[in-house]
Amino acid sequence: MRSSRLPALIFVAAIILMAASVGWLMVEMHRAPTIADTPASMPVSRVKPAPMPPLAPVLLPNQPATNPNTAVPSPQIQTLNVPGSIPNEALLTFLTPEALAAFRNRAAALGLEVLGYDARLRTARVRFRDTAALERDLNEHAADYTHVGPNYLVRVPGLPPQTDTANAGGSAPFRSQGLDAIGAAGNRSGWGQGVTVAVIDSGIATHPSLKDAQITHIDLVNDGSAMNGHGTAMASLIAGSSETIGGGAPAAKLLDIRVADTNGDSNTALLSSAIVKAADLGARVINISLGSSASSPVLEEAVRYAQSRSVVIVAAAGNEQQTTLSMPAGLSGVLSVGAIDASGTQAWFSNSGPGLTLVAPGVGIVSAYADGKLVIGSGTSQATAITTGVVASLLARGYYGPNIIPLLTRTAAPLQAPATAVGAGLIQMPK
DSSP, rough: HHHHHHHHHHHHHHHHHHHHHHHHHHEEEEEEGGGSSSSSSSSSGGGGOOOOOOOOOOOOOOOOOOOOOOOOOOOOOOOOOOEEEEEEEEEEESHHHHHHHHHHHHHHHOOOOOEETTTTEEEEEESSSSSSSHHHHHHHHHHEEEEEEEEEEEEEEOOOOOOOOOOOOOOOOTTTTTTTTOOOSSSSSSTTTTOOEEEEEEEOOOOOOGGGGGEEESSSSSSSSOOOHHHHHHHHHOOOBBBOOOOOTTTTTEEEEEEEOOOOOOHHHHHHHHHHHHHTTTOEEEEEEOOBOOOHHHHHHHHHHHHHTOOEEEEEOOSSSSSSOOOOOTTTOOOOEEOTTTTOOOTTTTOOOOTTHHHHHHESSEOHHHHGGGEEOOHHHHHHHHHHHHHHHHHHHOGGGGGGHHHHHHHHHHSSHHHHHHHTTTTOOOO
16 A cells, blocks of 8 residues: 555655645746855856946046046046145146147147146146046046146255154254264265265355355246245255354265255156256155155155165155154155154154155254354254265275165164154264
8 A cells, every 4th residue: 555655655755845845946047146046156256247337437636526437537636735735736747748738739728737747757747627527537638647646845954843742852963074974084074085966955155165065057947036945955965065054075066956946945846857967867865855645656656766876865755843754755765854852852843754764963953044144043954965975985995886875874873762863873973
């Protein structure tokens, strides 16, 4: 009895399983597949994903919203009118020199004013009334652009109110003993021989302390205004040869590249072009006692260009009592310089931050100034110029440019402060 019923039961069970399988397949055929449903052996191309929503265009400041289907420029557009930048100006970097030239040809028709350009850096400095024309050109020629960003202000560092919020002390003056403190006393008349030092600053004026200096002048500001005395002060601390003001490399040749106006103001575009020009004209060390609050790809490319030619760039950390370095001091491979006072304490104004290379005398330093004057000044600018003199002297002695920073950090005198405040310590003239 049991044996006669068994085949019938098996047959019924098979019919039920087949019906269930067909129903499951019908359900699966109507369900949209997802990546999780796709077997490992199934090509991903077979899976049809849900369509992505159109990308919203990146807007320039003060631009109204546009149709979401509008083409989007390939480079990401930064906000242009940001704190620390020149209002209504942009730095546009192009993929090729030909793309830059094509933009210059159409800029006027777009209502954009090209204030300057650098074919080597493939960059144009542009003034705009509003951003509509720039937005349109970015959409129409997106493949030509690599970057659009602000033109940052670059300034001769001032000093904040002496509230000393960043550290305690740091105000004892060096006066004329700065070189003594770094082991550079004695007869320096031949130091720096054969080395060209570029001073990218506010221009170098005639001064008794520089009467023996060989100076080539290039004015990128070219506005006919009187020079700010800051550049003259820096030059005297590099190559001064008077009894009162002595530089670390009096025999060096100075390449004076003026980028800052009467007020000590410059910008990223001029600074970047000056760095490239200095490298092309044979400078082996570049002194930049200027700074900005932010960097840009243009400045970074200029720095890399000089470094690729073994040029040592020495830059001021800044005087804002901040925990970040000014630019270009904060860029990789730049010899960034902070300031200490005569007691070996971090100067009350000197910026700190990761990447600070070392410090040098920067409080109460006697230097030259415009109109044949002498001044006593403080700042990371002065510390930077003193350091540049040391670098020029080492280059004249046969040291290789890329080895200078490791040498100076190895021989610096340690100080009782964190590396973010004083780097490797107080610069010393290697024997």
